[in-house]
Amino acid sequence: MSQPTDCPIPDNEPQRLEAVRAFEILDTAPELDFDALTRVAAYALGAPIAVVALMDSDRLWFKSKIGLDVPQLDRQVAFCAHAIMRPREPLVVPDLLADVRFAANPLVAQAPHLRFYAGAPLVDAAGHALGTVAVLDAQAREFTAAQRDALCDLSTMVMTALHSRRRALDLERLALTDHLTGIANRSQFDKVLAAEMRHAMRAGEVFSVLCMDLDGFKDVNDGFGHAAGDEVLCEVARRMSQAVRLGDLLARLGGDEFAVVMRHGGPDDAAVLAQRIARAVQAPITLSTGDTVGVGVSIGMASYTDSVSSVSALLGQADQALYQAKRHNERRWKMFVGAPLR
Numbered sequence: 001m002s003q004p005t006d007c008p009i010p011d012n013e014p015q016r017l018e019a020v021r022a023f024e025i026l027d028t029a030p031e032l033d034f035d036a037l038t039r040v041a042a043y044a045l046g047a048p049i050a051v052v053a054l055m056d057s058d059r060l061w062f063k064s065k066i067g068l069d070v071p072q073l074d075r076q077v078a079f080c081a082h083a084i085m086r087p088r089e090p091l092v093v094p095d096l097l098a099d100v101r102f103a104a105n106p107l108v109a110q111a112p113h114l115r116f117y118a119g120a121p122l123v124d125a126a127g128h129a130l131g132t133v134a135v136l137d138a139q140a141r142e143f144t145a146a147q148r149d150a151l152c153d154l155s156t157m158v159m160t161a162l163h164s165r166r167r168a169l170d171l172e173r174l175a176l177t178d179h180l181t182g183i184a185n186r187s188q189f190d191k192v193l194a195a196e197m198r199h200a201m202r203a204g205e206v207f208s209v210l211c212m213d214l215d216g217f218k219d220v221n222d223g224f225g226h227a228a229g230d231e232v233l234c235e236v237a238r239r240m241s242q243a244v245r246l247g248d249l250l251a252r253l254g255g256d257e258f259a260v261v262m263r264h265g266g267p268d269d270a271a272v273l274a275q276r277i278a279r280a281v282q283a284p285i286t287l288s289t290g291d292t293v294g295v296g297v298s299i300g301m302a303s304y305t306d307s308v309s310s311v312s313a314l315l316g317q318a319d320q321a322l323y324q325a326k327r328h329n330e331r332r333w334k335m336f337v338g339a340p341l342r
Contacts, residue, residue, distance in 0.1 A: 007075055007076045007078075007081050008081060008082060008085050010084060010085060010129065012128065015126075015128060016055075016084075016128045016129060016130070017056070017057055019124050019126065019128040019130060020054055020055065020056065020128075020130045020131070022166075023054075023130070023162055023165070023166050024166070024169060025054060025063060025162065025165065026054060026056060026061055027061065028063070030063075030064060031063075031064075031165070033161040033164070033165070034052050034063050034064040034158070034161060035064045037052060037064070037133070037154060037157055037158055037161065038050045038051065038052050038064040038065065038066050038133075039066065040154065041133055041135055041151070041154050042066045042067070042135065044150055044154075045118070045135045045147055045150065045151065047067075047116075047118075047135035047136060047137055048066075048067045048136075048137060048138070049065075049066065049067035049068055049114075049135065049136040049137065050065070050066045050067065050133075050134070050135045050136075051064065051065045051066075051068065051132075051133070051134050051135075051136075052064040052065075052122075052131070052132075052133050052158055053065075053078075053080055053131045053132055053133075053134065054122075054130055054131035055075065055078070055080060055081065055084055055129070055130065055131045055132075056075070057075075058074070058075050059072045059073065059074060059075055059078075060072060060073045060074075060075055060078035060080050060081070060131070063131075067136075073107075077105055077106055077107055079091070079093070079096075079102065079105075079107075079117045079119065079134070079136075080119050080131065080132040080134060082101065083119035083120075083121055083129075083132045083134070084121050084129035084130075084131070084132065085129075086121070087121045087123045087127060087128070087129040088121075088123070090118060090119060090120040090121075090148055090151050090152060090155075091117070091118070091119050092117070092118045092143045092148065093116065093117045093118070094116060094140055094141060094142055094143065095115055095116070095140035096108045096114055096115050096116065096117055096140075097115055097140070098140075102117075112138060113138055114136050114137070114138055115137060115138055115139055115140040115141075116135075116136060116137040116138075116139060116140055116141045116143075117134065117135075117136050118134060118135050118136075118143050118147070118148075118151055119132035119133065119134030119135075119151075120132060120133055120134070120151045120152050120154065120155035121155065122155055122158055122159055122162070123155070123159065124159070130162070132155075133151065133154050133155050133158050135151070175187065176188035176191070178237075178251070178252040180230060180233060180234065180252070181233055181234050181237035181238075181252050182234075182237070183237050183240075183241060183250050183251060183252055184249055184250065184251035184252070185251060185252060185253075186251065186252075186253045186254060188249070188251060189249065189251035189253060189259055189261065190311075192249045192261050193209065193261050193311055193314075193315075194311055196261055196263060197304070197310075197311050197314070200304045204306070205264065206264075206265070206266045206303055206304050206305070207261065207262060207263050207264060207265060207303070207304050208262040208265045208266065208267070208269065208270035208301055208302065208303040208304070209259065209260070209261060209262070209301070209302050209303075209314055209315065209318045210259060210260040210262060210270060210273065210274060210277075210299055210300070210301050210318065211257070211258075211259050211299070211300045211301075211315070211318040211319055211321075211322045212257065212258040212259060212260075212277070212297050212298065212299045212300075212322070213256060213257055213258075213297070213298050213322065213326070214232075214236065214256035214258075214281070214295045214296070214297055215295060215296035215297060215298055215326075216294065216295045216296055217229065217232065217233075217256040217295050220232050220293050220295065223293075224287065224289075224291060224293065228287050228289070228291070228293070231285075231287050231288060232285055232287075232293060232295060233252070233256065235285050236258070236281055236285075236295065236297075237250070237252060237258070239277075239280040239281055239283075240258060240260075240277055240280065240281065242280065243273070243276045243277045243280045244260055244262075244273065244277075245262070245265075245273070247263050247264075248260055248261060248262050248263060248265075248273075249261040249263075258297075259318075260273070260277075265303075266303050267301070267303050270301045270303060271301070274299045274301060277297060277299065278296070278297055278299065281295065281296065281297040282294065282295070282296050282297070298322060298325045298326045299322065299325060300318045300319060300320065300321030300322025300323065300324070300325050301318060301321055302314050302315075302317035302318040302321060
């Protein structure tokens with residue numbers, strides 16, 4: 001029996017993979033829109049197996065499937081790897097066992113002994129084949145022109161669902177993002193803080209909140225104008241983003257107010273982060289005009305304990321520590337409990 005050929009790779013593979021990942025759908029949970037289209041494909045085309053699949057660099061991942069028990073396939077054995085080579089037409093193989101490309105494929109030669117495949121590429125506006133909507137059978141069969149057209153229509157419908165999903169993600173991201181700095185806004189901060197508080201109250205795991213105000217920002221606005229102030233806010237946000245740990249949330253609450261939800265961090269960890277942020281912020285900032293300005297930051301910190309009963313209580317502690325920090329010219333960060341941190 002002949003061996004399967006090497007897995008074909010499109011000439012635009014780097015761009016294709018970038019397009020796939022731009023949809024942010026790989027490894028996501030099942031969703032009604034895609035499951036409904038998979039059921040329609042199976043029913044309308046009379047197939048026991050139907051999939052909506054995305055082709056990753058080394059695997060075919062199933063967003064939705066009927067008649068298969070696996071979440072993905074190795075790209076080397078995926079029939080869809082051949083289907084994406086011709087984005088503008090479906091691949092129909094009436095008898096996989098009679099096709100030299102697939103006769104030795106383990107999905108054909110071994111269980112589940114597949115014999116029929118028909119897949120229509122999922123193609124974006126730039127012509128990148130992201131994956132396929134496909135139907136399969138353990139019996140060889142013919143596929144009519146009308147069925148080919150129906151499969152292509154289903155491909156269009158899946159792409160519509162993909163674009164709708166991405167638009168919804170973009171809108172959600174905009175709603176939770178500060179328009180000026182690009183970091184999280186107050187809405188996202190409140191959402192994440194509430195979730196972290198619920199987790200801490202359930203699991204007893206400590207976390208911290210840092211509330212921050214810029215020192216000297218009003219002088220920049222008054223002396224150089226609001227455009228300069230916007231530049232300073234963006235640069236400060238960039239520096240703070242580099243200072244926080246992976247997994248922490250940095251947000252701009254409004255004006256020159258920033259905050260951090262520090263996951264898995266107690267007072268000592270918060271103190272280290274506060275000092276790192278303070279050092280990053282106080283470095284001189286060169287404006288687009290060539291002028292150099294400087295700002296500082298005051299930081300109030302509070303860590304969750306069993307005595308904290310609510311989000312507002314924790315924020316109140318951090319705000320109180322921030323107020324105390326502003327009163328210390330040499331030490332501009334303070335934890336709610338204890339002496340000013342050195």
